[in-house]
Amino acid sequence: MKLYELTIHEALNLLRRREISAVELTQALLDRIVDVDNDIKAYITLLPETALEEARLADERRREGMDGALLGIPLAVKDVICLAGAPTTCGSRILENFIPPYDATVIERLHQAGAVFLGKTNTDEFAMGSSTENSAFFTTHNPWDPSRVPGGSSGGSAAAVSADEALGALGSDTGGSVRQPASLCGIVGLKPTYGRVSRYGLVAFASSLDQIGPLCKDVTDCALLLHVIAGHDARDSTSWHAPVPDYTQALRSEIKGLRIGVPREYFAAGIQPGVETAVRKAIQVLADLGAEIAETSLPHTEYALPTYYLIAPAEASANLARYDGVKYGYAAADAADIWEAYRKTRQHGFGAEVKRRIMLGTYALSAGYYDAYYLKAQKVRTLIKQDFDRAFQQFDVLVGPTSPTVAFKIGEKIADPLQMYLSDIFTLGHNLAGICALSLPCGFCDGLPVGLQISGPAMGEEIVLRVAYAYEQATPWHTYKPALRNLSQNEYQMDKEHRR
Amino acid sequence: MxxxxxxxxxxxxxxxxxxxxxxxxxxxxxxxxxxxxxxxxxxxxxxxxxxxxxxxxxxxxxxxxxxxxxxxxxxxxxxxxxxxxxxxxxxxxxxxxxxxxxxxxxxxxxxxxxxxxxxxxxxxxxxxxxxxxxxxxxxxxxxxxxxxxxxxxxxxxxxxxxxxxxxxxxxxxxxxxxxxxxxxxxxxxxxxxxxxxxxxxxxxxxxxxxxxxxxxxxxxxxxxxxxxxxxxxxxxxxxxxxxxxxxxxxxxxxxxxxxxxxxxxxxxxxxxxxxxxxxxxxxxxxxxxRSRMPELPDERYRRFLSEYGLSAYDAGLLTDDRPIADYFEQAVAIAKPRGIQPKTIANWITGELFRLLRASGTEPTAIQVPPEQLVELIVMLNENSITMTSAKHVLEVMFHTGKAARDIVAEEGLLQIADANQIAPIVDEVIRTNPDAVAQYKGGKETVLRFLVGQVMRATRGKADPNVTAELLRKKLSA
Structure with missing residues (x-):
């Protein structure tokens, strides 16, 4: 048995039975990273010394009779989440040398639960993208086919979990950035309800949409991670006061009589036939398990994309205004005055997609355009939310494809932003509505994983996890692993071009 | 235009x-x-x-x-x-x-x-x-x-x-x-x-x-x-x-x-x-x-007019700053059972106390003279225990040191001399050493009397009762 192939719950069993140590486990993951990451390029920053130290402490705690929900479990963290003392680049030149002196709330909670942090994973710059190609440093490769993207923006986290370079990982989801890469890499990814998980320490992209979520090898791991990171945080005024249930208690394979809606808009033109086939089969499995399946409609689905691309860039244009070279991060040299310093810093510090969205957002908020764009988008957002509200009066969960396609080739869509944006067409609406949704593997198309999206109402994580678990137990997809046969076995080195 | x-x-x-x-x-x-x-x-x-x-x-x-x-x-x-x-x-x-x-x-x-x-x-x-x-x-x-x-x-x-x-x-x-x-x-x-x-x-x-x-x-x-x-x-x-x-x-x-x-x-x-x-x-x-809001300046101003019978000018001065208005009302409350009028308190605050505050640049919240001591001072003045000159001096000492009025009066021996027998020798001495003024007075210039009273006060460091002194002078000079 290879330790790096374990799920979190399997590893916890072995750790609790003292059959393995956290140090052994962590070392196995670090070795695995050495073996495969020169080809996958999931990590921007590795933290081997601190990870081993954390593992040693975990073993010590366990020897002293203590336990923790994740004591000794090695995880990866998307590089938009602050981890004190480690670089937090957001995949951007402008924060290349930024080391936060504070932990995000989720990191604090994982620390308390005993987790070990292996490193920070690649992301599209400031989480803006669907392929990791917008990372200022490098593109992550899909473990199922290295010529393809892992999805994004949490592509580094998804690829790391898929390639057994971490037992689980944190990502962030603003319009599908956890679910779409989970789908493209054949793993489980959950976007919790807006407000379920504290955003404190998550570098903001679009504040009203951002949510941190787990990326895992199976649904049980997802429930375990969510249980640790969820809950009210006094430092995030948008976090909910609702109590945190033990999500693992929701994992029952019994879904008889549950009402499952299938929005017809999620099978619109543009969906890859093999993806539709896999998802339809998955829905049949749910029907076979006794769920009541019925078609439904989310009539404003077609407006989700334009709505999202007004609201998210508008918020981003303000959120990214702080990167001006004055206090931290990249600062352009040789500026005649402060205004030129701003211009040069932001011109050289930001990549093309980030600049595109700052301009879109600035435009949408400008005097004379605000009503027609930003305000109109907010009204449509309400209509989209009402679509979901209506649907959840009738159904316990909704199901459909996570992404219209399987993983696409690196370079295939990077020159065409609109094509790239369409990759999130089925995931954006849930962020606009603030509800929860999960993607899990439901088969293959041309040898590449397909994801099934299960969504629930606000704070409906338990029912979503329950349906996902039932499906997972009835199918073999989560046991499949990418072969990584074509990967070279390079000796690990801190390659300056690849990893800073 | x-x-x-x-x-x-x-x-x-x-x-x-x-x-x-x-x-x-x-x-x-x-x-x-x-x-x-x-x-x-x-x-x-x-x-x-x-x-x-x-x-x-x-x-x-x-x-x-x-x-x-x-x-x-x-x-x-x-x-x-x-x-x-x-x-x-x-x-x-x-x-x-x-x-x-x-x-x-x-x-x-x-x-x-x-x-x-x-x-x-x-x-x-x-x-x-x-x-x-x-x-x-x-x-x-x-x-x-x-x-x-x-x-x-x-x-x-x-x-x-x-x-x-x-x-x-x-x-x-x-x-x-x-x-x-x-x-x-x-x-x-x-x-x-x-x-x-x-x-x-x-x-x-x-x-x-x-x-x-x-x-x-x-x-x-x-x-x-x-x-x-x-x-x-x-x-x-x-x-x-x-x-x-x-x-x-x-x-x-x-x-x-x-x-x-x-x-x-x-x-x-x-x-x-x-x-x-x-x-x-x-x-x-x-x-x-709203229930936690203090009384506002306008309401307080109107109340000072009606409740204390102050002039518009005094009410304005006293309500300009909340700590001063508070100070005034505390002093008034203490003074009332001792028969001192709000107007008297107002005069002391807007006169001497304001002068001391301005001269020293002190914030009203930092006044070292508790309202009780201001009232005590006025009581001593009303009892004729000290003269007005002494009272002003005592207030200034209180303002700078925070000491009690009676302690200062005792330490500096400022109790007023109202006994004519004690003042008479000093009056005689002043008459002897100021022949010009005495001549002017006798020549009909009665205002010179004030100068002569002042000389007695100076000799007693302000302790002589000015009324008793003036009476003695008048009597001796018309003799």
Whole structure:
């Protein structure tokens, strides 16, 4: 048995039975990273010394009779989440040398639960993208086919979990950035309800949409991670006061009589036939398990994309205004005055997609355009939310494809932003509505994983996890692993071009 | 042609909360070393989030109530986007179209009566850091970043600088009474922006509005208004046109200057702050805040007139500052059973005590003479135990040392000499050594008597009873 192939719950069993140590486990993951990451390029920053130290402490705690929900479990963290003392680049030149002196709330909670942090994973710059190609440093490769993207923006986290370079990982989801890469890499990814998980320490992209979520090898791991990171945080005024249930208690394979809606808009033109086939089969499995399946409609689905691309860039244009070279991060040299310093810093510090969205957002908020764009988008957002509200009066969960396609080739869509944006067409609406949704593997198309999206109402994580678990137990997809046969076995080195 | 000004005013007042508006850092930055009262939130570090300071919201609501505003049931924060090195996030969290308070008024005294100045809105926002320019370099101190600022916006209701002056003093008095702001106008706790336009006298239509920004003191406000009204008047008198623009104030040269013309008007791209949920303000909470409000200056002034029978002048002086008004009322309460009139207390406070405060630059809150001791002093004076001269001297010693009145009188041997037998030898001595004055008195110049009394007082270091002394002198000189 290879330790790096374990799920979190399997590893916890072995750790609790003292059959393995956290140090052994962590070392196995670090070795695995050495073996495969020169080809996958999931990590921007590795933290081997601190990870081993954390593992040693975990073993010590366990020897002293203590336990923790994740004591000794090695995880990866998307590089938009602050981890004190480690670089937090957001995949951007402008924060290349930024080391936060504070932990995000989720990191604090994982620390308390005993987790070990292996490193920070690649992301599209400031989480803006669907392929990791917008990372200022490098593109992550899909473990199922290295010529393809892992999805994004949490592509580094998804690829790391898929390639057994971490037992689980944190990502962030603003319009599908956890679910779409989970789908493209054949793993489980959950976007919790807006407000379920504290955003404190998550570098903001679009504040009203951002949510941190787990990326895992199976649904049980997802429930375990969510249980640790969820809950009210006094430092995030948008976090909910609702109590945190033990999500693992929701994992029952019994879904008889549950009402499952299938929005017809999620099978619109543009969906890859093999993806539709896999998802339809998955829905049949749910029907076979006794769920009541019925078609439904989310009539404003077609407006989700334009709505999202007004609201998210508008918020981003303000959120990214702080990167001006004055206090931290990249600062352009040789500026005649402060205004030129701003211009040069932001011109050289930001990549093309980030600049595109700052301009879109600035435009949408400008005097004379605000009503027609930003305000109109907010009204449509309400209509989209009402679509979901209506649907959840009738159904316990909704199901459909996570992404219209399987993983696409690196370079295939990077020159065409609109094509790239369409990759999130089925995931954006849930962020606009603030509800929860999960993607899990439901088969293959041309040898590449397909994801099934299960969504629930606000704070409906338990029912979503329950349906996902039932499906997972009835199918073999989560046991499949990418072969990584074509990967070279390079000796690990801190390659300056690849990893800073 | 004669032109008349129309002025509107925005006042920024720092709130006296213990912590900043969106984090728990101390907002008492006056004496702190640069960049010591900071955290990820008030530095706008990546991933940090604001959390609203409830006390700051209460202070704004309380101010709104004092300014006769409607308190919003639903309010929210907005982001005001602009770049400047002292602004950590590239936007300021402020309030735009749903402020906490709106539609109020303040009554001010004008020649010939009172006038209401309309309050458009009162809202809450965060202060910025402070730029410090040293030897060609600019440094930034972020201690002030995130200190709560309340912005009070008037309608363009002022027609003279004098009205602006009255309004600001009135507003300051109210804020200090409420205890929500120090109102310190020369240290930046109150800062201003004004808009000014001129229109021909007797014409209803207003002229083109010019905004003046960065008025960091009361003095700068008044000077800039005077300058700007003169400037616009000159332009108009010469047949020129006023441009709609934003002007800055150069305090050293005493002039306003163009900062931005209309074509380059700022677009702050306000939008709702997604990091802070909207505020729902229950009427119960508003009433609870109202119940904690102290009596306001106007009400107190009227009560001082009716309850204590003070003159308008004395009531005005005593209610100008809340600690003084409190002091007066405490003294009056103690004095009443001892038969001392409020008017007597008022005289002592507005006379001697104010003189001592002014001379020493002491804040009214730091007065070392407890009201009991002031009353004690007046009692001793009324009992003829000390002379008025001694009393004034004792008050001054109390003011500087905090000692009790009776202790000072005892230590310095200031008990009044009312016994004619004790004073007689001194009177004789004064008559002997001042033959000229005695001759003048006897020649019919009776006013010289005062000089002679003064000489006796001098010889007794003010302790001789002046009435007894005068009587003795008169008797001996007419003998």
């Amino acid at each position: 004669e032109y008349e000004p129309t002025i509107g005013l925005e006042t920024h007042a720092q709130l006296l909360t213990a912590s900043k508006v969106f984090c728990s850092c101390s907002s008492n930055y006056a004496a702190a070393s640069p960049n010591t009262l900071v955290c990820p939130v008030c530095l706008g570090m990546p991933g940090s989030l604001p959390v609203i300071n409830q006390r700051a919201v209460e202070y704004v609501i309380m101010t709104g109530l004092a300014l006769n505003c409607r308190i919003a049931e639903f309010s929210r924060f907005d982001r005001k986007n602009y770049h400047y090195p002292d602004l950590v996030k590239g936007y300021q969290i402020s309030q735009y179209d749903l402020p906490l308070c709106r539609d109020g008024w303040v009554e001010i005294q004008v020649s010939g009566g009172t006038k209401r100045i309309g309050i458009q809105d009162v809202h809450l926002e965060e202060d910025t850091g402070k730029l410090i320019h040293v030897g060609g370099q600019s440094l930034i101190d972020f201690n002030r970043s995130g200190v709560p600022l309340m912005e009070i916006v008037t309608k363009p209701d002022f027609t003279s600088i004098e009205e602006v002056r009255e309004y600001v003093l009135k507003l300051r008095r109210i804020l200090r009474y409420l205890g929500v702001s120090s109102g310190n106008m020369e240290e930046g706790a109150m800062r201003f922006e004004a808009n000014v336009s001129l229109h021909p006298a007797g014409v209803a239509e207003k002229g083109t509005r010019v905004e003046i920004k960065n008025l960091n003191s009361f003095r700068a406000l008044l000077r800039s208004l005077e300058y700007e009204i003169n400037r616009q008047n000159q332009v108009l008198q010469q047949g020129g046109k006023i441009d709609r623009e934003t002007r800055g104030w150069d305090d050293e040269r005493g002039v306003t200057f163009v900062q931005r013309s209309k074509e380059f008007a700022d677009d702050y791209r306000y939008f709702p702050e997604p990091d802070l949920p909207p505020l729902e303000i229950s009427r119960e909470w508003v009433e609870e805040i």
